[in-house]
Amino acid sequence: VQSDHLTTRLHLFVHGLVIRLYQTVAMKSLMDQETWAHLLSTLLRITRHVLGTSRPAASDEGTSSQQLATRVGSDLVKTVFVLWMNASLSVSVSTTLWDDVLHLLTSLTHWPAVIEQWKHIMKMMTRLLGQYVYGVCLSQSSKAPTGRRKMHRPGAGNSPIDGKGALAAKAAAASAAAKQVR
Numbered sequence: 001v002q003s004d005h006l007t008t009r010l011h012l013f014v015h016g017l018v019i020r021l022y023q024t025v026a027m028k029s030l031m032d033q034e035t036w037a038h039l040l041s042t043l044l045r046i047t048r049h050v051l052g053t054s055r056p057a058a059s060d061e062g063t064s065s066q067q068l069a070t071r072v073g074s075d076l077v078k079t080v081f082v083l084w085m086n087a088s089l090s091v092s093v094s095t096t097l098w099d100d101v102l103h104l105l106t107s108l109t110h111w112p113a114v115i116e117q118w119k120h121i122m123k124m125m126t127r128l129l130g131q132y133v134y135g136v137c138l139s140q141s142s143k144a145p146t147g148r149r150k151m152h153r154p155g156a157g158n159s160p161i162d163g164k165g166a167l168a169a170k171a172a173a174a175s176a177a178a179k180q181v182r
Contacts, residue, residue: 011068012068012071012072015050015068015072015076016072016075018046019072019075019076019079022039022043022079022083023079023082023083025039026039026082026083026086026087027086031090031091032091033091033092036087036090036091036093037093037094037097039083039087040083040084040087040093040097040101041097041100043079043080043083044080044097044100044101044104046076047076047077047080047104047108048104050068050069050072050073050076051069051073051076051077051108051111051114052104052107052108053065053069054066054069055110056069056070056073056110056111056112056113073111073113073114074113074116074117076113077108077111077113077114077117078113078117078120080101080105081117081118081121084101085121105118126138
């Protein structure tokens with residue numbers, strides 16, 4: 001039992017290192033389309049292996065692999081989403097990879113981490129689209145009343161849409177995604 005516990009802790013540590021390595025490489029390196037494709041496909045295979053072969057486990061239940069998957073699941077799924085967004089902002093991600101990530105994530109909807117990260121990403125993207133496409137600054141807090149949200153009118157000199165909008169939106173999305181990984 002002691003040996004099994006140490007093995008699980010070691011696996012957890014190694015998984016954490018690999019996830020941080022992927023995050024660091026993706027955020028700090030300029031990569032071409034082929035490198036992004038390789039990084040993303042490898043990350044999908046890791047995710048499929050870790051989460052696709054088991055079910056989420058309660059804190060003290062399940063096999064050691066289920067407990068390990070449950071512990072690293074949230075960070076792994078977050079890394080998939082953030083790296084996917086960054087890759088999409090940097091290069092053209094192939095249709096095959098998009099199909100692969102769609103298939104993987106739809107097969108993992110029984111994992112709470114997938115649903116939570118999807119919810120988080122959708123909130124962030126809604127906020128960014130509101131700000132950079134419609135000129136509406138949505139509050140970070142969903143509890144803020146609608147009247148308290150700042151309203152920016154496009155064309156009033158405060159919207160990044162005029163002239164360089166796509167570049168500003170990409171930079172803001174990449175910056176927001178990078179902050180989410182840290």
